[in-house]
Amino acid sequence: MDERLIEVRDLDKAYRPKTFLRAKGEAKLANQGINLDIYQGEVLGLVGESGSGKSTLGRLLLGFESPTSGQIRYFPDQEGTQVDFKPQIVFxxxxxxxxxxxxxxxxxxxxxxxxxxxxxxxxxxxxxxxxxxxxxxxxxxxxxxxxxxxxxxxxxxxxxxxxPNFIVLDEPVSALDVSVQASIINLLMDLQEAHQLTYLFITHDLSIARVISDRIAVMKEGHLVEVQATEALFDNPQEAYTRDLLAAIPSLKV
Structure with missing residues (x-):
């Protein structure tokens, strides 16, 4: 898991409030200063509260929207050459x-x-x-x-x-019963191995992210505040916001 699939550098995405005819008012930064690498064959969990910018980042990586500034590169090799990138999404x-x-x-x-x-x-x-x-x-x-x-x-x-070789899973199990969630997570893990897929797993639930993710990225108010290997993040969170999220898991004390 050392070959990059996606490289994100200094990524900003701003939205302006819209009137009936045009955008108006002060721009709101949904993503700000995002720097992130996603590696081939990994599951990267993207966690944070509602409105933190998780889904916006997913749409930017899929090309559904364009960044306000910054750069996204796909499959960069040592010379930065771009090659085939085949994304999909599960809503x-x-x-x-x-x-x-x-x-x-x-x-x-x-x-x-x-x-x-x-x-x-x-x-x-x-x-x-x-x-x-x-x-x-x-x-x-x-x-x-x-x-x-x-x-x-x-x-x-x-x-x-x-x-595809990359799938954004945008809260794919949050609307399901707990027993069904487990079966879908197991299915996704089996398919990832069988098809050599890379996942961005977007969720507000750290306990679910822990089950499926190799690494976890934590977002707060449009900023990426921490990225760690999953168990390292649970054992030794570096940011106060991450510790707050962990403390909110009912069965987990931080």
Whole structure:
């Protein structure tokens, strides 16, 4: 885990409050002075309170938005040459992220239609649904007939179908029951190993981040305040804010 996949330097993202016609007023910095490396094959947990800038950073890394200033480079080698980068995302709101009129088989096949016939895409989609544990007798059903955990499995299958090497998981289990959370986390860990994926795992829950993450990055008010290997962060947090987050975990005393 020593080859960088993403390099972030001096990254700022500012938003201006919007009126009906145009942006107006003082800009708010959602991300400020972010410096971060993400390494191939790792799970980087990104934690912090709601509004700390976690999802904004995820969108910037995916290219959904452009930074106000600073630089993001992908796959930099020793000379800084950029090579292929294939990102995907799994959202928290799994139902809203898919077309309710399609069967889940066609939901997963959708990204494949850019390069394959419908028959080929549907055949490939079957394999991804099998990998995430959706039984064959459910493939023809529409999303509304599935539980939250099953829907998240479908979303994960659709992300996999695009054959990414980097996936942003934006609060992927926070809306699920605790028992379902564990099964989804285990699935994500298995898929990461099988497909050699790199994850950015965004969560407000440090206890969940601890289970899946190799390293944890802590955000507060748009700033990245601490990045450590997971157990090092739990054993010896360097920042007062991190200690406060750890102290808030019911079963953990810091």
């Amino acid at each position: 928290q709101n799994n139902l809203a992220a898919m077309n309710p009129q399609l069967s889940v088989l066609d939901v997963v096949a959708e990204p494949l239609l850019r390069t394959q016939s419908r028959a080929e895409a549907r055949e490939a989609a079957k394999d991804y649904l099998e990998q995430v544990g959706i039984p064959e007798d459910k493939w023809s059903h529409r999303p509304r007939s599935f539980s939250g955990g099953q829907l998240q499995r479908v979303n994960i299958a659709r992300a996999l179908a695009d054959q």
